[in-house]
Amino acid sequence: MSGDAAASADRGGGAAASDRLLATVVREESARITAALTASFRSFDLAEEAVAQAVEEALREWRVRGIPPNPAAWLTQAARHNALDRLRRERVFEDKVLERTGALLAATAAASEPAGEPPVADERLALLFGCCHPALAPDAQLALTLRAVCGLTTAQIARATFSTLPATGQRISRAKSKIARSGIPLRVPEGPDAASRLDLVLTIVSVMYSEAHFVAGADAAADRDLAYDALWLARVIAAALPREAEALGLLALLEFHRARESARAVDGELVLLAEQDRSRWDAALVADARIVLEKAARLRRPGRWQLHAAIAACHADAVDAASTDWLQVLTLYDMLLAYDRSPVVLLNRAVALARIEGAQAALREADGLEQDLSRSHLWHAVRASLLRDLGREDEALAADLRALELTANEAERRLLASRVAR
Template structure:
């Protein structure tokens, strides 16, 4: 039983690494996946009697490679694949290649030749090690459709001759943002699930952080650190975002004692490393905003002036109507609801915000704070019509009911308006 537990743990932790090396050695996603599963099956069969080897990952790679070569020979293509019959061990260069293989796989899964949907699905399947059914559930797709999407993405990579490599120094600055964007999109998928009662899909958020940490080990760059800081600081609040009944709790009402102090400290540590290298890069700026919330002892003690300044810097660096929305809410919190509303009204016709429920939720909140009951009611109704996540719908419905009853103090929607931002 103990050996079985070890194999299960090893699979969860290292299957993507084993797969990455087998893809490089065998030159084919599907052959590598089959060989990897054969290797783990061999471990299940042999390790209970033989014991766990001293270097289990190397053992799995070696067995998987041999099984893959056997597959190729059985398919009578050994001549075309003779270059794959490489030594299994003992070469320093091969050891370095194995260490870099997860990075190769990540950049391949996130190649710009693929659509963003394909990159997301392929990264979750190949790098995060989720099953097709798990990826389909996370992305709210049918398993059969998701499987076909992954097959087509692999075929596109193969037919386009996409090299299985880490971009060189000249190309890396243009490729890295796409990889970071996919990781953050996976994280945000964990905070925007529309199925049932969940606000947070912890599995997806955790996988995104794990991918980010793996990338940081292999590619220690400032914006990688900044993204990790951002994800850790947001994820630290996950336990306070819903109450015991599953109802959404906005930031200013959250019990900060329920925030994960260890994860907050990890986020602040990553931010310190990022600020030393890329103080004005987008993810680092967003992490700096999250850090202001994390370091405030209470909602009332939040340094809104600094948040306004940081959103201004972020808007200059990465112009976006969603960032302008967040800045407007911060201005309202620092100055007055009317000041924030003036900025929001200037965005009202922007095509990216017309059907964005958080824009209308923010307008509703600020109109309520300003005492504009009728305008607030219309904005709440519009936000409610556009919202699909059940806890958010109930939250907005409660606010609308309180407004119509004339009950309750003003409340902020700032928590929702920035936590689910996509890069």
């Protein structure tokens, strides 16, 4: 290799290393910095834009100058300078803001020192609750959470949520404007509305994880970054709120799901749960999920996320698909209906019902969901399977064809196409 080629390779390797580290720092620190700047400058929009600009600057400068000694402090200082520069341009800069942010920089830089395990920062949780405020539309909650808490770019969010770049940008901009106009606080709620707000936050995290697995045009492999961010957020919430049983329930659920990932996607192809090689499941992650679920149970405050996790635990307990305790699964679904009667839960219950009472009973339940799920490929796929079990091959084929029309994920399309071709 020539000297120039070697130098180029070194620069390329350094850039890759700095980009990987930056991604980690953004994931771990951007929410803290955004929340802290918001508290100092009293503007979420200003803070979020300042952090986003700092990330762009780090992407360029770290590739050229190398990784700084304290990356988190570098990002904090860059974001602070960006916020101050914008205030100066707008001619609203005041001395008291400078004093506040100076103290903020010192405190945040000290907290970023690598010695010891850093404490869970309340700022991340407060920012998450602010982004998931019920005054914001659900699609705006998700987009804003991905941007402000997880540090994803607008382009990444557009891909993750199956939206266009302009629409995603407008959604984020409108959400930030509404937070400013309405004075939505960035804090963890207390009192009567705390439980409902927590459930909303947990739902957003669950949606993030689910969307990582149904990327349009992709194969069976999940969007690793989005799935990781959802699991990371679940861990942040559970660590910050250790007495909230439902936060632990969601964490256990996502760990059970994540443990099956290597068996769910094999060589780009989707493998259904019943056909997965369970030796490929992450045993350590399954064990941790069980521990987390047991911690939740000891708090004696049942809820939907714990029941979802308990159903996942039933599948994890079975050495193979034939050994699944379907009666227990159905019982848990019946209990879950007291907390969650969504159409998807009812559809999943119908799948369990088929194992206990047969395909005919399950089909009646599934058909009752047509009004809610007729645009869902999963509903048509479940009906196809039940119809095929009943020997109604023509109807099963029609249902599979409709499911094929409705899915954009390539791995799911190949799986459905293989059924149609039989």
